[in-house]
Amino acid sequence: MAGNEAEALFGGAFLLTSAGQVPLVTAESLSGDQRAYFTAMRQFTEREVIPNIERLEKKDLALLRDLLRKAGDLGLLLAEIPEAYGGLQLDVTTAMLMSEATSLFGSWSVTVGCHTGIGTLPIVHFGTEAQKKKYLPRLATAEWIAAYALTEPTSGSDALGAKTSARLSPDGSFYSLSGAKQFITNAGIADVFVVFAKVDGDKFTGFIVERSAPGLTVGPEEHKMGIRGSSTCPLFFEDCQVPVENVLGEIGKGHRIAFNILNLGRLKLGVGSVGGSRNMLGEALRYVRERRQFGQALIEFPLIREKLARSAAAIHALESMAYRTTGMIDERIGAESGADRPGRVMQAVEEYSIEASILKVMGSETLSGVVDEALQMHGGYGYIEGYHVERAYRDVRINRLYEGTNEINRMLITGMLLKRVSKGQLLLGDALAALEQPLPSFDDPLAHQRTAAAQLKRVGWMVLKLAIERFGPELESRQEVLAAAADVISEAFAVDSAVARTLQVAPENELRRALVNLYVFEALPRAVVRARTAICCSAEGEALATALSQLEGLARIHPIDPAAEREVVVEAMLGAGGYPFGN
Numbered sequence: 244m245a246g247n248e249a250e251a252l253f254g255g256a257f258l259l260t261s262a263g264q265v266p267l268v269t270a271e272s273l274s275g276d277q278r279a280y281f282t283a284m285r286q287f288t289e290r291e292v293i294p295n296i297e298r299l300e301k302k303d304l305a306l307l308r309d310l311l312r313k314a315g316d317l318g319l320l321l322a323e324i325p326e327a328y329g330g331l332q333l334d335v336t337t338a339m340l341m342s343e344a345t346s347l348f349g350s351w352s353v354t355v356g357c358h359t360g361i362g363t364l365p366i367v368h369f370g371t372e373a374q375k376k377k378y379l380p381r382l383a384t385a386e387w388i389a390a391y392a393l394t395e396p397t398s399g400s401d402a403l404g405a406k407t408s409a410r411l412s413p414d415g416s417f418y419s420l421s422g423a424k425q426f427i428t429n430a431g432i433a434d435v436f437v438v439f440a441k442v443d444g445d446k447f448t449g450f451i452v453e454r455s456a457p458g459l460t461v462g463p464e465e466h467k468m469g470i471r472g473s474s475t476c477p478l479f480f481e482d483c484q485v486p487v488e489n490v491l492g493e494i495g496k497g498h499r500i501a502f503n504i505l506n507l508g509r510l511k512l513g514v515g516s517v518g519g520s521r522n523m524l525g526e527a528l529r530y531v532r533e534r535r536q537f538g539q540a541l542i543e544f545p546l547i548r549e550k551l552a553r554s555a556a557a558i559h560a561l562e563s564m565a566y567r568t569t570g571m572i573d574e575r576i577g578a579e580s581g582a583d584r585p586g587r588v589m590q591a592v593e594e595y596s597i598e599a600s601i602l603k604v605m606g607s608e609t610l611s612g613v614v615d616e617a618l619q620m621h622g623g624y625g626y627i628e629g630y631h632v633e634r635a636y637r638d639v640r641i642n643r644l645y646e647g648t649n650e651i652n653r654m655l656i657t658g659m660l661l662k663r664v665s666k667g668q669l670l671l672g673d674a675l676a677a678l679e680q681p682l683p684s685f686d687d688p689l690a691h692q693r694t695a696a697a698q699l700k701r702v703g704w705m706v707l708k709l710a711i712e713r714f715g716p717e718l719e720s721r722q723e724v725l726a727a728a729a730d731v732i733s734e735a736f737a738v739d740s741a742v743a744r745t746l747q748v749a750p751e752n753e754l755r756r757a758l759v760n761l762y763v764f765e766a767l768p769r770a771v772v773r774a775r776t777a778i779c780c781s782a783e784g785e786a787l788a789t790a791l792s793q794l795e796g797l798a799r800i801h802p803i804d805p806a807a808e809r810e811v812v813v814e815a816m817l818g819a820g821g822y823p824f825g826n
């Protein structure tokens with residue numbers, strides 16, 4: 244590997260490298276095996292789950308359990324479990340693809356994602372040998388179902404503010420848990436809960452709690468806006484007895500489990516949003532081809548075509564970020580199996596936690612946008628129960644709330660970046676020196692788009708520099724600046740990924756260039772608006788005037804004809820019957 248490529252193998256490096264400098268994993272480079280796993284899960288979802296949507300939406304939890312069991316028997320839930328405990332321990336990209344393949348039905352996606360992800364992975368990554376032997380083989384086949392209980396009635400985003408307590412029994416054989424957990428996915432069907440409680444009032448600790456534990460009560464199902472086919476209940480602990488051997492990880496180190504597992508959850512949610520968005524775009528296309536108004540099919544109207552093309556461009560950018568990130572994580576983990584592999588997975592995911600939070604935010608918001616436009620294209624019918632899009636509109640809303648709300652994730656994106664800068668892992672000096680240089684010029688079919696990626700990164704560094712200079716350590720509390728900076732950085736990652744992928748796969752391809760052009764044309768001005776907010780909060784007087792004029796220079800955009808680019812995309816979608824690329 245060339246020097247600059249090796250250097251680029253760390254989180255946040257996309258802000259320092261030039262688009263196309265480092266080879267990426269893309270949808271086009273997925274292997275036959277990876278696609279086969281995706282297809283197996285997708286076919287299961289289509290054949291076994293979709294025909295049962297109505298029953299599942301009416302909370303047929305026995306059926307939900309049966310479906311999980313059936314998927315388990317077919318080996319579809321093994322991807323993230325080590326071989327020694329009955330799993331397959333596949334690469335992260337494959338595991339995420341399988342999760343993406345469940346996204347045809349939000350409730351199924353949430354149920355499987357919770358079981359295989361936040362429910363099971365704490366035991367994979369932090370369990371003792373005995374815990375792994377006892378639980379993982381059963382979770383692998385869904386003989387037992389898993390859930391993850393962090394949130395409490397009075398602590399959601401502030402997860403460490405949990406009040407559930409754990410007290411060691413006088414004979415030292417068990418802990419007594421007292422308190423309540425709120426909004427626990429899979430609670431109505433789970434056999435095993437990963438629960439967080441404070442030992443001696445302040446030592447935040449993970450526990451494995453079995454459903455049969457004395458003192459545990461599962462409360463009634465919540466009546467939710469969406470994902471109604473999934474189970475969500477509160478849990479109540481009244482001196483609930485948990486054997487000491489069920490302490491997960493070290494006493495007082497529960498935050499390591501909770502936050503590392505959430506990083507994986509964010510990744511899963513981001514990649515899953517790619518599949519959900521593609522599905523809904525396909526649904527919208529089918530509808531607008533059939534529905535006629537003013538004597539013609541809706542698809543003939545330019546405003547409908549614009550919606551389709553903009554959605555496709557946003558999905559293309561998200562898809563590019565998603566597999567790029569899982570690919571970087573796999574590269575960092577390395578191909579070797581072995582007992583230390585789960586540890587390497589955890590470290591690699593932590594390394595790319597900035598990218599995971601970006602994917603969570605952009606994935607959930609892209610999906611929300613695509614579904615919203617799909618509903619709009621359905622007109623009044625989109626508002627009526629029974630249409631997939633009506634259910635999807637309600638289902639996708641949750642994604643902006645859990646796995647850390649999007650506000651919390653925005654603050655994490657900038658916060659983690661600043662931490663790396665202060666530790667010298669991301670060399671601010673190098674980036675700032677580049678700010679003084681003229682923008683790079685490229686000589687290839689994607690030259691303008693590559694320049695736009697460079698502009699966005701410079702805008703990102705400029706915003707960070709001003710904010711650090713103005714606020715220093717106080718920056719942590721300037722949430723509006725942190726969030727605006729996060730939006731600029733996220734758009735930089737999106738544009739960089741879409742451009743780099745196209746450069747790598749087919750720079751001359753008209754469709755791919757059109758997708759990138761449409762995305763860049765809106766992303767750059769969007770980021771500039773957010774940058775202006777951050778700058779105006781961070782500078783005043785002459786410094787403000789200088790920064791705004793610098794921003795103006797970086798806001799220049801190569802003009803395109805959006806209507807012409809849109810036609811290229813829509814024609815390709817008509818040929819493909821949906822989003823033009825698939826797994």
Ligand SMILES: Cc1cc2nc3c(=O)[nH]c(=O)nc-3n(C[C@H](O)[C@H](O)[C@H](O)COP(=O)(O)OP(=O)(O)OC[C@H]3O[C@@H](n4cnc5c(N)ncnc54)[C@H](O)[C@@H]3O)c2cc1C
Binds near residue numbers: 392641
């Ligand atoms: C259907 C569903 C399933 C769920 N599944 C699970 C599960 O399986 N396990 C589990 O443990 N939890 C689960 N949750 C809980 C979920 O993770 C929380 O709802 C989420 O973390 C937000 O917490 P909260 O609801 O208490 O909102 P709050 O934390 O009260 O937040 C309310 C609003 O304030 C904002 N806010 C909060 N703090 C700040 C801050 N510091 N700065 C700026 N803004 C802030 C938030 O972004 C949000 O907009 C689930 C929730 C739902 C609805």
